[in-house]
Amino acid sequence: MNFHLVPRPLLYVEAVAEHGSVQAASRALGIAASAIDRHIKALEEVNRAPLFERLHRGMRPTAAGEAVVVLARRWRSDSERLETELQEMRGQEGGSVRLAAMDSLANGVLVDLHRWLRAAHPNIRLTVDIMAPADAARELDDGTVEVAMAFNLPRLRHQHVIWAGKLRFGCIVAPGHALAEARETSLARVNGHALVSQSAILPTRQYLDNRYGWFFAENAPVLASNSLQLLKGALRQGDVAMISSELDALPEIGRGELLFVPLKDKGLEAPTISVVIDGRRPLSRAARMVSEYLVSHTQDRLAEARAVAPSPDDS
Template sequence: MRLHSLQDTALRYFTAVADTGSLTEASARLHVAASALSRQIAALEAQLGVALFERHPRGMVRTAAGDILLAHARRAELDAQRALEDIGALQGLRAGQVRLATSDAFANELVPRLCVDFQRQHQGVWFSVTVLPTAQVPDTVRQGHADIGLCFSRTPQKDIAVAYRQAAPVLALLPPDHALAALPSVTLAQLGQHPLALPPPETAIRQMMDIVCSRQGLQLDPVLVSNHARTVIQFVVNGGGLSVSSEVAAREMVARGRIVARPISDPGMDLRDIEVQTLAGRHLPVAVEAFLALLRERLPGPA
């Protein structure tokens, strides 16, 4: 059975137009005549007694009522997908899929390892992993394009349920033989005396650093800037200088003795968390629930 067999036709057509903002694009996506889409949407509007779109020469813009209906339609689609996957699992046809949206820090080591370990026990499960800037992860979960979001967070997110949370202070990354590695903690001022690799200014970790530096009248001038966690870690591994990271992103290299991680003692460098996010109010498929349990178990890392 296909997913659309369990979905209302009018809602499917409405969602396609809402996502694309165009009858023409929705028509091409669904392989349905634009006139048929228009009739279904007009019937929905007549039934509800409100306009769902504002019609403009360049496209369709959702009204407030359209926004409310779209949120309902996306939840209905996810519930239908869950029903199919759960029935498939019972019948032994398949165990379903797990769709993850994750920020870069988790994608290099943690997520691939968890996917492999999970599939060894559940060979019918397949994964879709999308790596996004942190700010885009909750939106992807809200839109129903991912079952689980894995990212850093500093503020609550609307329509997002937090399935797991742990503190994620920013750590300094140092070569094992560096003089600062002998200290129990370091300051940003101490780091600034050495060549630095840092994430770009638009990232949460850099914004935290910039706020703390601004309060101290301190300026850090990195010799390398990259939005790729592995790049800045390898900068330290290869002797280029120092960097900063979360524990989870550097966990593998620390365990192998290639780098040392030390707390940064400046106030404000611990004000963020790791969050495992799901859509609020959604009943998750069996495979997703099982993978969530594995995430909760593995995220804390070694004691």
């Protein structure tokens, strides 16, 4: 960021919240710890409210501290947006785009987005924050990100959906797995096979637990993780299966490293993937290009994967 419009006290509060202590923030920013501590205490005195809980090990933001962190992020985002708009007024391509997205996009769509920007628009800087859908919706509403892409995004009043597409749930396995030859399957048929699974705190697993709690009660995963990369590594070994959305393994399905067998269970509601912006704020040209790429490229990737693993209804 070329502009320095974010007040230093806000930057310091944000850094302490991120790094967990004044000393850690000092090392990250290259600013004396005494200066950071002095600015935070001055803010606390002016607002007559503590911004942090001083714990035995480190510091944790209070509700007031969290509000200041949101303000700092919004101020930073507005500063970057201003820089981008001024560059566009001068006829220059560049600026910054902040995107909130899911971990399942990290080794596919987001890598392709980075590669495309570097090749076609090298002056555009991209910041990607990986977070849960509810957090992505909140960050978009707060103005700290410009574009959000996630499953089943909570609908807020000022959201504008650029694109939304239905995904499929299925069983993801390696080519040599016993379930690999089926055109379709069901939870009953997967019952008894060794499973890996997303952690119970993640949205896809929560949905499946709420609708089909019996399945995981009878089939405790041999590996549960919030890392899709770890789960897909386990799947490639060939002896386990995973119930999830096709989006979670799009690159591997397209390359034939993993197979997607659609589930036919009645009442299994397909998740929705959306690209969303905030309708209250003008979108920079850079953010518009990023959002348009996300839509077109995700549609292309889904079409490629479905050509490899068509729905039973398409046969």
